[in-house]
Amino acid sequence: MTNITVNGKQHQIDADPNMPLLWVIRDIIGLTGTKYGCGVAQCGACVVHLNGEAVRSCVTKLSRVQAQQVVTIEGLSANNDHPVQLAWNEEQVPQCGYCHSGQIMSAAVLLRENPNPNDADIDAGMAGNICRCGTYQRIRKAIHSAAEMQRKGGASK
Amino acid sequence: MSVSNISRRNFLRAAGLTGTALFVGLYFPANAEEAKVAGADAVEATDIELNAWVHIDTDGKVTIFSHRAEMGQGAYQSVPQIVAEELEVNLEDINIRFAQGDRQKYGNQVTGGSSTIRGSYKNLLKLGASAREMLIAAAAAKWTVPASECYAEAGHVIHRPSAKKFHYGELVEAASKLSAPKDVVLKKRPEYKLIGKPLKRQDTPLKTNGSAVFGLDFKLPGMLYAVVERNPRLRGKLKSFDATAALKVPGVKKVFKIQTGVFQTFRDGVAVVADSTWSAMQGRKALIIEWDDSGFEHISTDEIYHRQSELLKTEEGLSVRKQGDPDTLLNSAAQKLDVIYETPYQSHSAMEPLNCIAYYQPDKLEIWGPIQAPEWVQDFICTQFKLPREKVVINMTFLGGGFGRKAFMDYPHEACLISKETGTPVQVVWTREDDMTQGPYRAGISYRCQGAIKDGQFIAFKLKAAGQNIYHWMGAPKTQPNRSISEGFLAPYYKSIKDLSIADIPFETPIPNVWWRSVYASTNGFAYESFMNEMAHLAGKDPLDFRREYLKEEREQKLMDKMEELSGWKNRKKGEGFGLAITECFSTTVGQVVKVSRKSDGKISIDKVWAVMDCGWYVNPDIIHAQVEGSILMALGAATKHEITFKDGLVEQRNFYNYIMPRINDMPEVAVHVMDNDENAGGVGEPGLPPFAPALTEAIFDLTGKRIRKLPFKLDEV
Numbered sequence A: 001m002t003n004i005t006v007n008g009k010q011h012q013i014d015a016d017p018n019m020p021l022l023w024v025i026r027d028i029i030g031l032t033g034t035k036y037g038c039g040v041a042q043c044g045a046c047v048v049h050l051n052g053e054a055v056r057s058c059v060t061k062l063s064r065v066q067a068q069q070v071v072t073i074e075g076l077s078a079n080n081d082h083p084v085q086l087a088w089n090e091e092q093v094p095q096c097g098y099c100h101s102g103q104i105m106s107a108a109v110l111l112r113e114n115p116n117p118n119d120a121d122i123d124a125g126m127a128g129n130i131c132r133c134g135t136y137q138r139i140r141k142a143i144h145s146a147a148e149m150q151r152k153g154g155a156s157k
Numbered sequence B: 001m002s003v004s005n006i007s008r009r010n011f012l013r014a015a016g017l018t019g020t021a022l023f024v025g026l027y028f029p030a031n032a033e034e035a036k037v038a039g040a041d042a043v044e045a046t047d048i049e050l051n052a053w054v055h056i057d058t059d060g061k062v063t064i065f066s067h068r069a070e071m072g073q074g075a076y077q078s079v080p081q082i083v084a085e086e087l088e089v090n091l092e093d094i095n096i097r098f099a100q101g102d103r104q105k106y107g108n109q110v111t112g113g114s115s116t117i118r119g120s121y122k123n124l125l126k127l128g129a130s131a132r133e134m135l136i137a138a139a140a141a142k143w144t145v146p147a148s149e150c151y152a153e154a155g156h157v158i159h160r161p162s163a164k165k166f167h168y169g170e171l172v173e174a175a176s177k178l179s180a181p182k183d184v185v186l187k188k189r190p191e192y193k194l195i196g197k198p199l200k201r202q203d204t205p206l207k208t209n210g211s212a213v214f215g216l217d218f219k220l221p222g223m224l225y226a227v228v229e230r231n232p233r234l235r236g237k238l239k240s241f242d243a244t245a246a247l248k249v250p251g252v253k254k255v256f257k258i259q260t261g262v263f264q265t266f267r268d269g270v271a272v273v274a275d276s277t278w279s280a281m282q283g284r285k286a287l288i289i290e291w292d293d294s295g296f297e298h299i300s301t302d303e304i305y306h307r308q309s310e311l312l313k314t315e316e317g318l319s320v321r322k323q324g325d326p327d328t329l330l331n332s333a334a335q336k337l338d339v340i341y342e343t344p345y346q347s348h349s350a351m352e353p354l355n356c357i358a359y360y361q362p363d364k365l366e367i368w369g370p371i372q373a374p375e376w377v378q379d380f381i382c383t384q385f386k387l388p389r390e391k392v393v394i395n396m397t398f399l400g401g402g403f404g405r406k407a408f409m410d411y412p413h414e415a416c417l418i419s420k421e422t423g424t425p426v427q428v429v430w431t432r433e434d435d436m437t438q439g440p441y442r443a444g445i446s447y448r449c450q451g452a453i454k455d456g457q458f459i460a461f462k463l464k465a466a467g468q469n470i471y472h473w474m475g476a477p478k479t480q481p482n483r484s485i486s487e488g489f490l491a492p493y494y495k496s497i498k499d500l501s502i503a504d505i506p507f508e509t510p511i512p513n514v515w516w517r518s519v520y521a522s523t524n525g526f527a528y529e530s531f532m533n534e535m536a537h538l539a540g541k542d543p544l545d546f547r548r549e550y551l552k553e554e555r556e557q558k559l560m561d562k563m564e565e566l567s568g569w570k571n572r573k574k575g576e577g578f579g580l581a582i583t584e585c586f587s588t589t590v591g592q593v594v595k596v597s598r599k600s601d602g603k604i605s606i607d608k609v610w611a612v613m614d615c616g617w618y619v620n621p622d623i624i625h626a627q628v629e630g631s632i633l634m635a636l637g638a639a640t641k642h643e644i645t646f647k648d649g650l651v652e653q654r655n656f657y658n659y660i661m662p663r664i665n666d667m668p669e670v671a672v673h674v675m676d677n678d679e680n681a682g683g684v685g686e687p688g689l690p691p692f693a694p695a696l697t698e699a700i701f702d703l704t705g706k707r708i709r710k711l712p713f714k715l716d717e718v
């Protein structure tokens, strides 16, 4: 049995401790927002937050997350209103949308670490996430506008 | 083909829509060119098969069935945006549903050829307008006023003189008893409220919080998961397998052989079924399999291109088009060029790997999945399982990319075969490695281009292509040329270059092929437009001025004016390389200008791409911009990053570590302009791809004097 907390909810998982967190989340817990894209830490479709850090769940074994906090795209905000999600809607980033759970989870960590990234920072921070549909130009734009939103939000609080 | 009737009532029940409602649909009378609009009365009376589209209930809630797959191209948004315009409802009041696959009901549902809008917009406009007129007629009858005194707006019918109004929901019962009008007057472009506006896509919120259901995300109670080990040589057979160890893997339930259809041939595989995707994958690793690879060639990439270039030297091929006498002119010309362009095999590599769910029950076979061509799947499954159409139900989910690969029947077929064997719902999942190593692929094609210049004029052009033909895989006779070899080339050139020939040299390998975004234009465009640039230089002319001489039509001239203006073509600075190309496919012409420079580290950088698209009538400019941005990035990957290669009949690339995708740092700045005119709608999802590679290589030539004729090449090595 492995205990994990996903989006604030505790789960007791009875599965092979080597099973990647990705499949635990998708097939056992039933949260399908986290995507499978490559299974070998190349594409970033499976990015989740593990204790606040962006990790690739396809190469994170279940045994490693015992008693830890996992946040998936479904838990990033209650109402699709994290600044990154708002900016993604504002800039109309997704095409097929498949890569964007991972893109958004990576961007959220990037913005927390660097609230005011320039294009080079964004490229460096987001280079782990592939988008086959080619939405990169809009991802850059959206991260800038999310940063802006965060700054304004911060000021008014 | 036998037509089975699905009455309106059955259809609505199947769709979960019951009760009083106005239901208006399109149908295609036998042999008619144009669709007709019908209301419920006509359907009940004549049992015609409706292309069911719009449903308005007594609350005024509008449900539109989107007949095409949503794979990123925006059909989910643009189809309702068209209907809502003429129906006079707010887009927010519309509920969009994916229609099930059914050729009889929806006509052509294959999401390919950039055809969703261009193939159906006129009918969709007529449909929306017909429903609106029926609601207006119902209101006018209730008020006993002439219909001409009434108009529709935002889901209401309003009586102009008295300002009385009815909500649509209050009118549906009366309207549903009326016949659909014979003729409706459609709005003119300046009257549009929704069409032509960059409205936000309704699927975006679903794609930012994880709630969009892609094929891989769909679950059924009691569903099992399957992976299949397929012959790594694409065509080989299974000799034997030992499942002992696989069956010991916890979670693995069953292991058995399956045979999946790939066009007219079959692919052998061993299916491993388990209670989770991971267990199925582990079980597969434990399989011991012996394959039988005899009976076909174990080909290698070097061999493919060697043979293609030999054929281009020695064969004339099958004629696709011939006008005048280019051979004689080429023989006698003083100024001429004879070159070969090579393009690679490519994988679609949609971010969502192939997957499909099937549930085979005694009286019904139901499928859910990311499917681009539901009706083809339905046809194929009906034949394979000897079932009538009404017993095979195809449900479409969102597609995590398709690019042509998901218009193919093998993965749904696998799901059905496995579910039949297990008796449970089953999801078959292709790993990234399966997706990349099993194809079908875009074929790599080589082209020989010959051209002659006399007095600065392009007087003769001859193109021959040697490469695999998708249509052969689909059963087309091998004595006929691949007519698609002319795709991408602009039709006005046929008028301005009088002596011209295009030919296809049949070429075969055991590698399965299928269409890939923009299909043949994706490779043809590189040859045609690279050569146009080379001929301009041979004639001593600027490539843009040169094209102006041969593309005389107003639409092309305006497109070139725009390219020149936006890119500052005439004011290029030293140290900047500029290149351009213009291609046409799916009734849309796109011109691109690429600007490159050499950075301080010595590497070439793509600084900017300007894309001008003329797709005629259009719905949503923001979606068009996004499609062109994405097409350019996909073209950039195929030109400078990745290719599929073969060695001894095996694909050498397995995953994104050796099939290298462009990443965010590779994305150049892209500026898109959409031309405004009232011409017929052209495609949007694909035509932005073909001009990029030839424009890029021309820009590199402009900067460095180095001519690139083989794709892909590494930007770092130029």
Ligand code: FES
Residues within 6 Å of the ligand: A035, A036, A037, A038, A039, A040, A041, A042, A043, A044, A045, A046, A047, A056, A057, A058, A059
């Ligand atoms: S699925 Fe984890 S990085 Fe691709």
Ligand code: FES
Residues within 6 Å of the ligand: A094, A095, A096, A097, A098, A099, A100, A130, A131, A132, A133, A134, A135, B072, B351, B400, B401
């Ligand atoms: S939006 Fe399709 S892969 Fe990124």
